Amino acid sequence: MRQICLFATAAMIAPASSLLQSCKSAGAATDETKPYNIVYIMTDDHTAQMLSAYDTRYAHTPNLDRIASDGVKFNRSFVANSLSGPSRACILTGKHSHANGFTDNESGKPFDGSQPTFPKYLQQAGYETALIGKWHLISEPTGFDFWRVVPGQGDYYNPDFINMDGTTEVVHGYLTDLITDMSLDWLSNRRDKEKPFLLMIHHKAQHRNWMADTCNLRLYEDKTFPLPANFYDDYAGRDAAAAAEMRIDNPMHMDIQYDLKMLNPEQTTRLKETYEAFLGRMDAEQRAAWDAFYNPIIEEYYSSDLKGEELAEWRFQRYMRDYLKTLKSLDDNVGRVLDYLDEHGLSENTLVVYTSDQGFYMGEHGWFDKRFMYEESLNTPLLMRLPAGLDASGEIDEMVQNIDYAPTFLELAGVDVPDDMHGVSLVPLLRGEKPDEWRDAVYYHYYEYPAEHAVKRHYGVRTDRYKLMHFYNDIDCWELYDLQEDPLEMKNIYGDPGTEEVTASLKRRLKELQQEYNDPILEKYPL
Ligand code: SGN
Ligand code: CA
Numbered sequence: 012m013r014q015i016c017l018f019a020t021a022a023m024i025a026p027a028s029s030l031l032q033s034c035k036s037a038g039a040a041t042d043e044t045k046p047y048n049i050v051y052i053m054t055d056d057h058t059a060q061m062l063s064a065y066d067t068r069y070a071h072t073p074n075l076d077r078i079a080s081d082g083v084k085f086n087r088s089f090v091a092n093s094l095s096g097p098s099r100a101c102i103l104t105g106k107h108s109h110a111n112g113f114t115d116n117e118s119g120k121p122f123d124g125s126q127p128t129f130p131k132y133l134q135q136a137g138y139e140t141a142l143i144g145k146w147h148l149i150s151e152p153t154g155f156d157f158w159r160v161v162p163g164q165g166d167y168y169n170p171d172f173i174n175m176d177g178t179t180e181v182v183h184g185y186l187t188d189l190i191t192d193m194s195l196d197w198l199s200n201r202r203d204k205e206k207p208f209l210l211m212i213h214h215k216a217q218h219r220n221w222m223a224d225t226c227n228l229r230l231y232e233d234k235t236f237p238l239p240a241n242f243y244d245d246y247a248g249r250d251a252a253a254a255a256e257m258r259i260d261n262p263m264h265m266d267i268q269y270d271l272k273m274l275n276p277e278q279t280t281r282l283k284e285t286y287e288a289f290l291g292r293m294d295a296e297q298r299a300a301w302d303a304f305y306n307p308i309i310e311e312y313y314s315s316d317l318k319g320e321e322l323a324e325w326r327f328q329r330y331m332r333d334y335l336k337t338l339k340s341l342d343d344n345v346g347r348v349l350d351y352l353d354e355h356g357l358s359e360n361t362l363v364v365y366t367s368d369q370g371f372y373m374g375e376h377g378w379f380d381k382r383f384m385y386e387e388s389l390n391t392p393l394l395m396r397l398p399a400g401l402d403a404s405g406e407i408d409e410m411v412q413n414i415d416y417a418p419t420f421l422e423l424a425g426v427d428v429p430d431d432m433h434g435v436s437l438v439p440l441l442r443g444e445k446p447d448e449w450r451d452a453v454y455y456h457y458y459e460y461p462a463e464h465a466v467k468r469h470y471g472v473r474t475d476r477y478k479l480m481h482f483y484n485d486i487d488c489w490e491l492y493d494l495q496e497d498p499l500e501m502k503n504i505y506g507d508p509g510t511e512e513v514t515a516s517l518k519r520r521l522k523e524l525q526q527e528y529n530d531p532i533l534e535k536y537p538l
Pocket of ligand 2: 055056094095218368369
């Protein structure tokens with residue numbers, strides 16, 4: 012990798028016309044010789060259906076929507092492997108999982124922190140870098156001047172934080188607030204203000220088991236949410252989907268005590284002890300507020316004897332409400348960060364990125380969780396508020412992937428993108444250009460099986476209109492969807508008469524992508 016310069020300038024990345032404009036609109040902080048700062052906010056398991064800039068059916072997220080309305084919203088934003096650790100490794104390295112080595116969460120193999128990552132390249136280019144919140148890559152973070160992370164998935168209440176000196180301490184409060192407090196503290200008091208910065212704020216927020224802050228517990232209780240059209244999916248023609256263990260209506264998949272908070276001293280469930288451990292972290296005041304809210308619902312639930320669809324739909328409503336309550340904290344806290352940047356004259360010169368480590372199912376196919384290459388979890392929200400000099404606005408429909416973030420940030424910092432990165436820089440799109448040649452297909456590969464939720468290993472290709480997937484390992488099933496005709500992916504048309512040509516062309520494209528990225532799976536399942 013060759014470094015162009017120590018500090019990038021707005022002039023280096025902005026076309027002449029936009030530069031004129033940026034000079035005119037620039038405030039004190041947008042001196043055109045100043046490199047851009049990057050604030051990267053990522054939430055665990057936040058799906059686009061639950062972000063009102065994308066979908067107004069369920070959620071109201073005014074602060075996240077601010078990022079979209081002041082900047083851009085990517086409508087076709089995908090992950091490379093829909094799971095936390097792998098997704099984070101793809102983002103840091105700009106490479107697919109087989110190349111960065113972190114293919115799954117559960118094998119326990121740590122991320123190889125000695126490999127190049129975009130924060131390291133930014134450090135070399137003179138940036139000050141920080142990471143706060145969920146890390147989930149087992150090894151210690153590398154490439155950051157400052158980091159403070161939660162162990163594993165992190166706890167909602169009074170969580171542990173691991174410090175850079177290796178000590179772990181309990182910090183009193185609600186995790187989403189704490190991560191924001193620490194991030195603002197770093198911005199105000201800890202960073203070297205002479206340097207451009209990268210701040211990665213990694214929230215747990217939307218990750219199972221959706222425990223809201225006590226101040227938000229009573230929200231949305233009067234709301235009834237519409238069921239997704241395919242809530243009662245029978246998975247006909249989709250064997251891998253039928254084998255998955257992530258149904259909202261199945262008590263072995265979604266636990267009545269841990270997930271739905273219906274604590275019962277007389278009953279043991281698979282995850283009850285884990286829930287009790289989470290409750291055990293609360294102080295007396297938090298616990299009293301929690302019990303005051305849940306006890307009447309618990310009493311009503313256990314005396315009502317709901318069954319069948321009535322029970323399934325009650326479970327869905329509780330899931331939706333809990334998810335939305337944790338989302339309220341997240342949205343408020345994103346608002347705090349945006350306000351801070353505005354109030355401190357940083358907005359004009361700072362790229363704000365909002366995304367998630369993957370999408371999530373909110374009852375589509377009857378599910379919660381992610382992992383599958385179906386749309387809800389392949390897709391991930393991606394919003395960006397752009398600094399002066401980057402003139403795109405509104406919606407971007409080009410297909411982008413989380414391996415693109417690293418090259419984007421490098422280009423913005425004036426650092427050459429290393430040849431071995433798989434992603435491509437999104438900077439042309441951020442400039443408002445409509446490139447003639449843009450990616451026509453994304454590649455996906457999921458590995459974590461056998462594991463919780465029983466989602467089989469699979470890889471596939473998605474084009475603008477079609478999706479082809481191959482489930483492998485202890486199964487050998489192909490699936491093909493016409494997303495235009497069947498956006499909910501209910502009818503697997505693989506092998507149907509009339510699909511021969513499109514199947515052959517998708518297999519060709521899949522093979523090309525596997526060759527381009529050097530995925531060794533091609534040797535095992537030649538195309
Ligand atoms: C935990 C959850 C799973 C979830 C994985 C991965 N189980 O194991 O439901 O799929 O994390 O999530 S739990 O009983 O511990 O809640 S990821 O986003 O970190 O990849
Ligand atoms: Ca996740």
